[in-house]
Amino acid sequence: MNGQLPSQPGRLVQWMLLGGAVLAFSLAWWGVRSTVRVGDVGTVGSAGGTDPTPGAPATTDSEERRKAVEAIVAARNRDNGLEAEKFRNAGWSMVAAEPPDARLTALDPALLEGRERELRVQIASTVAAPELASRLKHIAMAARESATRVAAVEALGRMGTREAQSELLALLPSLPADDDARQQIVPLLRPHALDDEFAGRLAAQLDGATLTMVEKKQLAFTLALVGLRDGMKLRGGTASPSAQKLIDQMAALAQRGTGEEL
Amino acid sequence: MVAAAVLPARAQTFNLSSATTTLSTVNRLPPIWIKYTWKCRHASGAGCSSAELANPWFKQVFITSSGFVEAERDDFWTEFDRIIGFMTGNGAGNSWSAQQRERLLFVGYFVPGGALGAADAAFGGKVAAHPIRGFATSLSQTAVYDKIAQIRAAEISNLRPFTAGVLFNSFQTPVTANAAPPSFVQRAFGVAKFTRQDLNERGTYITTHELAHAGLNFLDEYVEKGFADLNIRQLDAITPLALFDWSWGGFVHAISDLLGVYDYNVSEILAANGNDNVTLTRWPATVYTPGYGVEDYVYEGGMFFGRGTWHTAGDNLMNSNYVVRGPGDGQALSHSGSQQRVINTAFGGGAGRPNDRLRNAGPKSGWPAVFGSSTHVMLYDGDKNHHFQPTQSYTVQVGWYERNWHTCWAVFVPYPCYDDIWRTAQTNVAPTARALDLKMSSLYGLANLTQGAMCAAGISEVPKPDGSGSFRLCDQDLNSVADNFLPTVKFSVPYQDVEVPASQWLTTYWWRFSTYNGVVNSGWTGWSSFYRSL
Structure with missing residues (x-):
């Protein structure tokens, strides 16, 4: 009949099954989770996690399964230590050191709160991966210290990728003209060649309102240098007559190697 | 006693063509009948002894001649005495030579020859057209170094100049004095060149300034006219034209796009390559070393360009009043903070700071499919070629994650x-000389600009391509020289490659480094990674 409650023994079995499922799930989760440890040579402790413990005594089937898994484990561990041995053979020694902080190497902008100095060292002393261009742009705008913001701009300049160059260009209207970081941006803008689409975008800046007169001279000088290096000019119509005139003046300056103030 | 007093010091031989400093000190005989070939004088005018010449506590300022005929020997010695007075007298202010006057030995050596520009002028000296400023002093630096070596071998065995100058017998004006900082010529000292007219017009400034280039390795902190708003980093447009030379070994040949793999820049080679008083960024320390603060090179300008090069505050000898960006950004017979630190290191030893201008310069990202059992990482070290505290060793760490398998149980x-x-592996690496070549013939329309920048840096002489001598870079219009006669300029660079035996496929490796300059270990650079796919 409907609405009839299960008998007491039946309810007990239900609870036992539920508890067993929860227990099994918990054990499985602790076991599969990978842990990170510093190598035995070091004195730094485990990064976290616990080693799983062996389960209940196995049946014959389970014994075979265990042996199979152990064989896999042994096979996968066979080459462990070979890399270290290769380094030792090349005269290196194995030492203890902390692994990289993933947040630092990923240039996590949240580190600007409380760890800005470390972030600045990471930015200034390495070449950032291409996918970090947008983070560098964010840091160039958000960092408290000028040194960090300048480092972020310089790091974008070093990357040399199209995306990094675009991020530099996008930074210009976001920073005031007298900002330390802003003043380092334009000299880092550089097309691969004058027939590059990016060269056209740069040339357009010469007529825009974003750049200061000094920045326009700098940008024109860069375009002139790239042109002189490659023996090329901007495609017709890429630059306005006044912009082209400024580029030509800068080219003349570069070709003379010296000159009076323009 | 008197007899003993007039005896020459053991290391010197008295004859009519050489100096006997003991004799000149005791008797002060008039020069009309003694023709000195060389003299050694303290700032006080007193003669110096062999023991003092041999004593490394003293620093030797070597002055020689070009364009003086035999009959003008005494004129040279008169100017020699004036040079000592300019550099160490009351008018020298707080310049390095005035500060250290008690430790300076002035060694003059007269070399007779033809007039300037004549075929037999000493060291090929002449007043030549200059790419930047009209006329400038010019000679064969190689000839000067050869002469000094010859003098040391045959006459003055303890001759070891701290700085050297050649006095040109000319009253033409204006003629630009110049000098090559030693790190650019890879010598123990540079050679300064100035004229007698320079002594008349601004003797203290010219001698202390040019001999500071040649001895203290300082770069100019002033700006060339026309370049006040332009940035040295723009010159990096020519970096693709710089070629790795033989010093790197074979691994460079396996990489078709070195600039895509490594981060190297002409601007760094010119202005952040061992010359401490000028940097490429306002805060040049890129790593944190406990116990050391962050230096602020607050003012922009130097090395030809008005922007992109930086120097510390303090009116000083290497600056001018052409572009003044704030108080303490002008010229004086004194030194800025960074310059004073270098002077203290040069004369006091040690190191004034950690060598902390560092960067992991590649591989930039990933590692292109490469064949072989090792990888090469590139270190940038702005102090690798520092004249007084060069890096003595690099500590390099490489790390990777190793999977340690075991048996787990799900119930x-x-x-x-x-x-x-x-896992982390570590090694120590000694710096080794590395260079990049810049073929002037590849510069096309940029030749004059590059020439101007190099001449401003003091690079005035390069070997000729056919090995027949030297090409005087600053004497001629490069547009008038056929391509096959244009030289290749070789730059010692602030980069060091390190071979890493990272050969495991499908593995991300991490690496970083620090420096040791004989006094202090720098902080570590951040971790960089490269992924070994094959």
């Missing part, structure tokens, strides 16, 4: 699982 079901274990 009664075994399965393989792993821990990631971090």
Whole structure:
């Protein structure tokens, strides 16, 4: 009949099954989770996690399964230590050191709160991966210290990728003209060649309102240098007559190697 | 006693063509009948002894001649005495030579020859057209170094100049004095060149300034007219034209796009390559070293360009009043903070700071498919070629995660699982000379600009391509020289490659480094990674 409650023994079995499922799930989760440890040579402790413990005594089937898994484990561990041995053979020694902080190497902008100095060292002393261009742009705008913001701009300049160059260009209207970081941006803008689409975008800046007169001279000088290096000019119509005139003046300056103030 | 007093010091031989400093000190005989070939004088005018010449506590300022005929020997010695007075007298202010006057030995050596520009002028001296400023002093630096070596071998065995100058017998004006900082010519000292007219017009400034280039390795902190708003980093447009030379070994040949793999820049080679008083960024320390603060090179300008090069505050000898960006950004017979630190190191030893201008310069990202059992990482070290505290060793760490497999259990079901274990290998590497070549013939329309920048840096002489001598870079219009006669300029660079035996496929390796300059270990650079796919 409907609405009839299960008998007491039946309810007990239900609870036992539920508890067993929860227990099994918990054990499985602790076991599969990978842990990170510093190598035995070091004195730094485990990064976290616990080693799983062996389960209940196995049946014959389970014994075979265990042996199979152990064989896999042994096979996968066979080459462990070979890399270290290769380094030792090349005269290196194995030492203890902390692994990289993933947040630092990923240039996590949240580190600007409380760890800005470390972030600045990471930015200034390495070449950032291409996918970090947008983070560098964010840091160039958000960092408290000028040194960090300048480092972020310089790091974008070093990357040399199209995306990094675009991020530099996008930074210009976001920073005031007298900002330390802003003043380092334009000299880092550089097309691969004058027939590059990016060269056209740069040339357009010469007529825009974003750049200061000094920045326009700098940008024109860069375009002139790239042109002189490659023996090329901007495609017709890429630059306005006044912009082209400024580029030509800068080219003349570069070709003379010296000159009076323009 | 008197007899003993007039005896020459053991290391010197008295004859009519050489100096006997003991004799000149005791008797002060008039020069009309003694023709000195060389003299050694303290700032006080007193003669110096062999023992003092041999004593490394003293620093030798070597002055020689060009364009003086035999009959003008005494004129040279008169000017020699004036040079000592300019550099160490009351008018020298707080310049390095005035500060250290008690430790300076002035060694003059007269070399007779033809007039300037004549075929037999000493060291090929002449007043030549200059790419930047009209006329400038010009000679064969190689000839000067050869002469000094010859003098040391045959006459003055303890001759070891701290700085050297050649006095040109000319009253033409204006003629630009110049000097090559030693790090650019890879010598123990540079050679300064100035004229007698320079002594008349601004003797103290010219001698202390040019001999500071040649001895203290300082770069100019002033700006060339026309370049006040332009940035040295724009010159990096020519970096693709710089070629790795033989000093790198064979690994460079396996890489078709070196600039895509490594981060190297002409601007760094010119202005952040061992010359401490000028940097490429306002805060040049890129790593943190406990116990050391962050230096602020607050003012922009130097090395030809008005922007992109930086120097510390303090009116000083290497600056001018052409572009003044704030108080303490002008010229004086004194030194800025960074310059004073270098002077203290040069005369006091040690190192004034850690060598902390560092960068992991590649591989930039990933590692292109490469064949072989090792990888090469590139270190940028702005102090690798520092004249007084060069890096003595690099400590390089390479790390990777190693999977340590074991058996796990899901209740009664075994399965393989792993821990990631971090492994770190470390080695120490001594710096080795590395260079990039810049063929002037590849510069096309940029030749004059590059020439101007190099001449401003003091690079005035390069070997000729056919090995027949030297090409005087600053004497001629490069547009008038055929391509096959244009030289290749070789730059010692602030980069060091390190071979890493990282050969495991499908593995991300991490690396970083620090420096040791004989006094202090720098902080570590950040970790960089490269992924070894094959």
